[in-house]
Amino acid sequence: MKLRHKLLFLTHFIVLLGTAQKTKPEIIIKPYLQDATPSSIIVKWETSTGEESVVEYGLTAKLGKKTKGISYDINFSESRIHEVKLTDLKRFTPYYYRVITGNVKSEVYQFKTPPFASDNKSFNIVAMSDMQYDSSEPEKFSEVVNQGVLEYIKKEYNGTLPNNLAMVMIPGDLVVTGSKYYQWKEHFFNPAEKLFAEVPLYPVPGNHERNSIFYFKYFSLPENGTAAYAEHWWYKDYGNTRILGLDSNDGYRNLNEQLEWLQKVLDETAKNDDIDFVFAQMHHPHKSELWIPGEEDFSGKVVAKLEKFSTKTGKPSIHFFGHTHGYSRGQSKEHKHLWVNVASAGGAIDNWGEFEGRDYDEFTVTQDEYGFVMIEVDGSEDDPKFTLKRISRGNTIKPRNNEQTDSITVWKKDRRPAAPKALTAQANTDGYKNIVLKAGAFSSSFDNAFHAASHWQVSESPNFEKLAYDSWKQFENWYYKENRQKDDDLTDEKIKRLNPNATYYWRVRYRDQNLNWSNWSNVEKFKTEK
Structure with missing residues (x-):
């Protein structure tokens, strides 16, 4: 072959090689998993180019099975998203898999149905x-x-x-x-x-x-x-x-x-x-x-x-x-x-x-x-x-x-604490303006349950149709880097701004840390001063 022809051949080969390198797919986004069911799962990934969408998978790292899927454009450059749905899988079972586009393969990963x-x-x-x-x-x-x-x-x-x-x-x-x-x-x-x-x-x-x-x-x-x-x-x-x-x-x-x-x-x-x-x-x-x-x-x-x-x-x-x-x-x-x-x-x-x-x-x-x-x-x-x-x-x-x-x-099941006992309603030195309600201790038959919330109600009606006071407090309240409920044992409640010379009824219920409310306590009453 003459030197000139050799040079032309070599130049053409280099151009073809460069074109092949440019069009060889690269994995842009590695495989990720979607929409799993006991018998199926979707595998997706993105490549720079390439139409082929194949997933090899199996119960061991040797894989052994193969499924084809679809690819579609991402509306940007030449990149392609690949989507393959694997079916007929065993439920609650680990699988190995890898993805293939052209001559590019991912590493082997796992998933579980x-x-x-x-x-x-x-x-x-x-x-x-x-x-x-x-x-x-x-x-x-x-x-x-x-x-x-x-x-x-x-x-x-x-x-x-x-x-x-x-x-x-x-x-x-x-x-x-x-x-x-x-x-x-x-x-x-x-x-x-x-x-x-x-x-x-x-x-x-x-x-x-x-x-x-x-x-x-x-x-x-x-x-x-x-x-x-x-x-x-x-x-x-x-x-x-x-x-x-x-x-x-x-x-x-x-x-x-x-x-x-x-x-x-x-x-x-x-x-x-x-x-x-x-x-x-x-x-x-x-x-x-x-x-x-x-x-x-x-x-x-x-x-x-x-x-x-x-x-x-x-x-x-x-x-x-x-x-x-x-x-x-x-x-x-x-x-x-x-x-x-x-x-x-x-x-x-x-x-x-x-x-x-x-x-x-x-x-x-x-x-x-x-x-x-x-x-x-x-x-x-x-x-x-x-x-x-x-x-x-x-x-x-x-x-x-x-x-x-x-x-x-x-x-899921209720684990109700025992209903608390309403004990006393005592007035502070300023009479009816400040009443302190006091209830008994928290009690539950379930292991490790503790007193996590109290709900207090006060009404001028014994059936609590219209509430004069309604308070729900948690055992902790972390707000602005401090616990605003620190040192509150949730067994007493201070009531303000009640009407003078009036009869009120009150009750309380307790909640544990697992969101279980007790039944309401017994209903007690008190009378404010003139």
Whole structure:
């Protein structure tokens, strides 16, 4: 071959090689898991190019099975999202898998399928939110996931990650601006890739997602909501627990269709003996001690439906939320229903005093700290319960290394304390203006139960039709970094501003730390001076 022809051949070869290198797919977003059932799961990932979507999987690391799926564009550059649904899986079983696009293969990961409710299995859930990027703490979400969630699970439980964590719930604000493509990869998926590759994640949109097309392309959520609003609201069952995803954002929170769907699902859940607990998630709070402007009336309507459901059915419920960047845990007065803010997993903390706040009766604990929430669900047939724990990473003033800063356990079955005894009503030196009610000690036949709340009522009517005084106090009330209930044993109550020369009736009931109310005490009466 002449020299000139050799040079032309070599040049052509180099050009072809360069073109091949450019078109060779690269995994941009590593595999992550969606919409798991006892017999199926969805695997998704993103590549720079390439149409092929293949998952190899099996009961051992040798894999052995293969399933093809689909790919579609992300509406940005040449990148492709891949989606493969694995079916005919065994329930509550660990699997190994890896993804393939062209000649590019991922490493081998694991997942575990959910159980049937009838299997009565116990499991764990992580809930966290508001991990949007903060330039002053750019690695915070990575820290919360890798030094927080993953290290906590490794230390507290035996075995692999999929064996110890069923799902990740995320009530919104995954990124700063949902319409900016790069943020999904760099700020959300990459920092949490070790978690999301082995545990299914179930988000709902926050206001920062901006109803972006990227959100709905990246996630394949259950398609059991209202058809016209696919993936805006949905539910997912895992064992004895039903997870509800709701959209509290502008444009969707005012739709009657969403609340009608919610009521229909709750009505069906009431008849479903397999479901013991309902956990709902939405982005906006009904009440927020750290940031009142973030509250939304829609969330209050959801809370009211969940409260009514729990009292009617005896099935405890929780509503998880975010939006306010700090942790809060409260409980409804008349219902076995928890209020839990699971932020912040990355967004700048809403520090005490920075915004308008309020000390609400419902909330027991509010902390301006980073962290996540662990929910341990006991699926036992005879006596199911769940335990919720706040695992804190602290803040810039006081860092914490996975410290448990709050916990509560709720049983499905009632474990009522004994009704307290109303003892005395004594006037202070200023007569009718100050009356001190005194009741007997807390008593319960259940191990480790303690006095967690008291509810006092005073009325001029013996049947308490119209109340002159109504007070509900918790054994602790952490607000603005102090416990406002410190040293209150909850067995006495000071009443002010009663009418002179009037006869009043009073009663009290006690609650334990597991949300069980006693019956009302005996009714006693007293008369104020002229």
